[in-house]
Amino acid sequence: xxxxxxxxxxxxxxxxxxxxxxxxxxxxxxxxxxxxxxxxxxxxxxxxxxxxxxxxxxxxxxxxxxxxxxxxxxxxxxxxxxxxxxxxxxxxxxxxxxxxxxxxxxxxxxxxxxxxxxxxxxxxxxxxxxxxxxxxxxxxxxxxxxxxxxxxxxxxxxxxxxxxxxxxxxxxxxxxxxxxxxxxxxxxxxxxxxxxxxxxxxxxxxxxxxxxxxxxxxxxxxxxxxxxxxxxxxxxxxxxxxxxxxxxxxxxxxxxxxxxxxxxxxxxxxxxxxxxxxxxxxxxxxxxx
Amino acid sequence: xxxxxxxxxxxxxxxxxxxxxxxxxxxxxxxxxxxxxxxxxxxxxxxxxxxxxxxxxxxxxxxxxxxxxxxxxxxxxxxxxxxxxxxxxxxxxxxxxxxxxxxxxxxxxxxxxxxxxxxxxxxxxxxxxxxxxxxxxxxxxxxxxxxxxxxxxxxxxxxxxxxxxxxxxxxxxxxxxxxxxxxxxxxxxxxxxxxxxxxxxxxxxxxxxxxxxxxxxxxxxxxxxxxxxxxxxxxxxxxxxxxxxxxxxxxxxxxxxxxxxxxxxxxxxxxxxxxxxxxxxxxxxxxxxxxxxxxxxxxxxxxxxxxxxxxxxxxxxxxxxxxxxxxxxxxxxxxxxxxxxxxxxxxxxxxxxxxxxxxxxxxxxxxxxxxxxxxxxxxxxxxxxxxxxxxxxxxxxxxxxxxxxxxxxxxxxxxxxxxxxxxxxxxxxxxxxxxxxxxxxxxxxxxxxxxxxxxxxxxxxxxxxxxxxxxxxxxxxxxxxxxxxxxxxxxxxxxxxxxxxxx
Numbered sequence: 001x002x003x004x005x006x007x008x009x010x011x012x013x014x015x016x017x018x019x020x021x022x023x024x025x026x027x028x029x030x031x032x033x034x035x036x037x038x039x040x041x042x043x044x045x046x047x048x049x050x051x052x053x054x055x056x057x058x059x060x061x062x063x064x065x066x067x068x069x070x071x072x073x074x075x076x077x078x079x080x081x082x083x084x085x086x087x088x089x090x091x092x093x094x095x096x097x098x099x100x101x102x103x104x105x106x107x108x109x110x111x112x113x114x115x116x117x118x119x120x121x122x123x124x125x126x127x128x129x130x131x132x133x134x135x136x137x138x139x140x141x142x143x144x145x146x147x148x149x150x151x152x153x154x155x156x157x158x159x160x161x162x163x164x165x166x167x168x169x170x171x172x173x174x175x176x177x178x179x180x181x182x183x184x185x186x187x188x189x190x191x192x193x194x195x196x197x198x199x200x201x202x203x204x205x206x207x208x209x210x211x212x213x214x215x216x217x218x219x220x221x222x223x224x225x226x227x228x229x230x231x232x233x234x235x236x237x238x239x240x241x242x243x244x245x246x247x248x249x250x251x252x253x254x255x256x257x258x259x260x261x262x263x264x265x266x267x268x269x270x271x272x273x274x275x276x277x278x279x280x281x282x283x284x285x286x287x288x289x
Numbered sequence: 290x291x292x293x294x295x296x297x298x299x300x301x302x303x304x305x306x307x308x309x310x311x312x313x314x315x316x317x318x319x320x321x322x323x324x325x326x327x328x329x330x331x332x333x334x335x336x337x338x339x340x341x342x343x344x345x346x347x348x349x350x351x352x353x354x355x356x357x358x359x360x361x362x363x364x365x366x367x368x369x370x371x372x373x374x375x376x377x378x379x380x381x382x383x384x385x386x387x388x389x390x391x392x393x394x395x396x397x398x399x400x401x402x403x404x405x406x407x408x409x410x411x412x413x414x415x416x417x418x419x420x421x422x423x424x425x426x427x428x429x430x431x432x433x434x435x436x437x438x439x440x441x442x443x444x445x446x447x448x449x450x451x452x453x454x455x456x457x458x459x460x461x462x463x464x465x466x467x468x469x470x471x472x473x474x475x476x477x478x479x480x481x482x483x484x485x486x487x488x489x490x491x492x493x494x495x496x497x498x499x500x501x502x503x504x505x506x507x508x509x510x511x512x513x514x515x516x517x518x519x520x521x522x523x524x525x526x527x528x529x530x531x532x533x534x535x536x537x538x539x540x541x542x543x544x545x546x547x548x549x550x551x552x553x554x555x556x557x558x559x560x561x562x563x564x565x566x567x568x569x570x571x572x573x574x575x576x577x578x579x580x581x582x583x584x585x586x587x588x589x590x591x592x593x594x595x596x597x598x599x600x601x602x603x604x605x606x607x608x609x610x611x612x613x614x615x616x617x618x619x620x621x622x623x624x625x626x627x628x629x630x631x632x633x634x635x636x637x638x639x640x641x642x643x644x645x646x647x648x649x650x651x652x653x654x655x656x657x658x659x660x661x662x663x664x665x666x667x668x669x670x671x672x673x674x675x676x677x678x679x680x681x682x683x684x685x686x687x688x689x690x691x692x693x694x695x696x697x698x699x700x701x702x703x704x705x706x707x708x709x710x711x712x713x714x715x716x717x718x719x720x721x722x723x724x725x726x727x728x729x730x731x732x733x734x735x736x737x738x739x740x741x742x743x744x745x746x747x748x749x750x751x752x753x754x755x756x757x758x759x760x761x762x763x764x765x766x767x768x769x770x771x772x773x774x775x776x777x778x779x780x781x782x783x784x785x786x787x788x789x790x791x792x
Contacts, residue, residue, distance in 0.1 A: 028311075029308050029309055029310050029311035030309065030310050030311070031310065031311055031313060031511060031515055032310045032311060032312050032313060033313065033508075033511070034310065034515070035310045100714075101714050101715070101716065104712060104713075104714065107712075107713065107714035108712075108713045108714065108732075110714070111713050111714055127667065127668065128667030128668070129665060129666075129667035129668050129681075130668070131667055131668030131669075131671070132668075138668070138671055138672070140668060140671040140679075140681065141671045141672060141673055141674065141679075142673050142674055143673075143674040198676070236674065239674035239675065239676075240672060240673070240674060240675060240676030241672060241673075241674050280714060283714075283715050284711075284713065284714050284715035284734070285681075285715075286671065286679065286681055286711075286715070286734075286736055287671075288715045
């Protein structure tokens with residue numbers, strides 16, 4: 001509170017009693033219209049409260065004279081979005097995936113939709129963006145166990161891999177060579193297999209023996225030079241990618257007691273439009289053939 | 290500094306305890322003739338002319354493009370200024386222009402006071418126009434005061450209604466013209482008149498009509514004294530070399546009533562006729578000195594000069610002069626010419642020159658191509674079957690030209706890197722022929738791969754250039770190529786992502 005209210009000699013007005021650097025503040029009244037604007041604001045808020053919901057009434061609330069609700073509006077907006085999507089989703093559902101790729105606008109939509117579906121359903125195993133992890137193939141590289149063209153990708157998505165619930169699933173089993181070969185043979189084979197992908201070449205005798213063992217036991221599925229065979233989903237052993245790791249111990253382990261990854265069949269679980277969008281998205285990750 | 294508590298004769302109101310709220314003291318500005326008034330009329334015609342006519346100026350930009358010289362197309366998200374086309378992300382040109390205008394205002398104010406307020410401010414210009422209408426219909430000051438005090442008659446009501454109707458018409462024209470800066474003028478005019486314009490257009494039209502009517506018709510000087518922030522800090526731009534409207538107190542005082550034939554010996558030239566107060570659009574007495582309400586319009590100069598002429602006294606009792614000169618004259622010294630070169634004027638001028646040069650250079654060198662590049666974060670990199678490492682990027686090429694164009698994408702980095710550009714669906718494009726539609730953004734994927742042997746470090750800087758193959762315009766962007774830690778054995782788990790620290 002101002003302590004000393006006095007009259008300003010120059011203007012004859014009252015001061016507020018505030019003083020800064022010898023300058024006293026005059027007590028100048030606000031203009032009347034200012035007051036009226038304040039009253040109008042009060043009236044406006046009263047009307048607003050009547051028109052729109054906002055007053056709680058025990059377990060319910062006053063709905064407002066306009067019956068407006070942000071929730072209703074949100075539901076309507078969602079319905080509008082769904083309706084807007086219906087056309088393009090129907091088109092994606094009915095179109096062969098290869099033809100989707102030929103239509104840039106639909107393909108772009110499918111990639112965007114596929115990205116979302118991938119994050120929900122696939123990223124848990126294959127990693128965000130198809131990064132892959134040990135035992136789960138990366139989807140962005142240029143190596144495909146079963147083939148990387150759009151139809152093959154869609155087939156894999158629909159029926160999965162070694163999925164017991166789908167009779168059309170992709171099936172292959174690598175025998176457990178731990179019961180067929182002895183420990184020394186497996187060590188030899190491991191050295192040979194590693195040399196296929198550029199690791200140090202073992203001694204000539206080991207190399208020769210490994211070659212024979214490979215031709216007898218592995219070449220039928222993995223190919224004469226370890227190039228792999230997509231018919232059986234047999235991975236290439238001559239490239240730099242190892243699904244279950246590329247150390248001696250890991251390779252030897254996979255020969256002795258192979259692990260077989262299982263991918264569920266998504267046909268029936270996901271809408272066909274979503275499957276198609278996923279196929280287009282996975283194909284677009286950079287390894288599509 | 291005086292307050293607005295002045296009655297019409299220029300005497301201060303004596304109030305013992307001021308009320309919380311004050312009624313408006315209505316100002317009845319009197320008509321005045323003279324050179325200042327003529328300049329104000331001329332400027333009013335020019336500025337209102339520009340405002341109302343500018344949207345109708347056509348500018349051919351080819352088929353399918355707006356042919357309005359000045360258009361802020363909100364729906365199309367483009368600003369058109371004659372030959373210039375501004376995209377939303379180039380809005381800094383507009384910001385720069387506003388900053389330039391502000392500094393220019395500071396400079397003008399420090400040199401010549403509030404010339405903006407008195408001559409160019411829309412509030413002043415429209416209020417002047419509304420006052421002119423008021424004067425035509427309701428007569429000059431004395432008649433208006435009489436009329437307002439008189440009882441309501443048919444004639445009084447008729448004149449008031451006529452005045453407000455004309456005001457509303459002017460306000461509607463003003464509000465209508467505002468819309469035309471945002472929509473094609475002929476189209477939106479037809480739409481507004483036939484009732485087919487958008488709700489947004491009508492609400493903006495209504496908003497600007499109402500504000501023009503209220504602010505220029507009713508609020509007037511109250512806008513300047515209560516609502517406008519400018520008077521509150523304009524004093525910071527003034528110094529004793531600033532030319533402002535000034536009452537020559539040393540010459541005018543002691544003021545007093547004057548009877549014809551009397552001598553001016555031993556008294557001031559001011560005859561206390563209050564003409565300067567009566568013509569003032571903000572209702573102040575300039576003889577109290579520079580004050581917040583004074584908009585430096587100089588109508589009091591004309592009014593006083595007319596009186597001085599009749600009395601055969603020298604003119605310029607109220608005039609434009611610097612505080613320093615007035616003080617010198619008061620002491621009986623010879624005034625010096627105004628000092629144009631002062632620290633503040635030099636700083637403002639310097640700012641204007643620098644800012645103007647930067648903007649001009651920016652404008653002259655601006656290209657109509659822009660690019661952004663976003664590195665994929667998941668996965669950070671992918672190992673390919675031959676052991677090389679590949680990074681994925683989302684590449685956006687903005688083609689601001691109307692014509693579709695072919696762009697070349699070039700990646701500078703270690704010798705041996707391979708870059709490919711793809712459509713969103715994965716289809717590969719030739720890197721020297723990436724087609725982007727005119728006036729649009731091409732969203733692409735880019736893959737860069739390098740054999741493990743040539744990757745210099747975990748994070749390798751890349752420089753990407755995008756060039757319009759027709760015009761040669763280029764856009765540049767820097768990015769990173771990320772590889773697994775160099776110590777990692779390449780046969781180890783190369784399928785999976787090793788944790789890599791991002792910068």
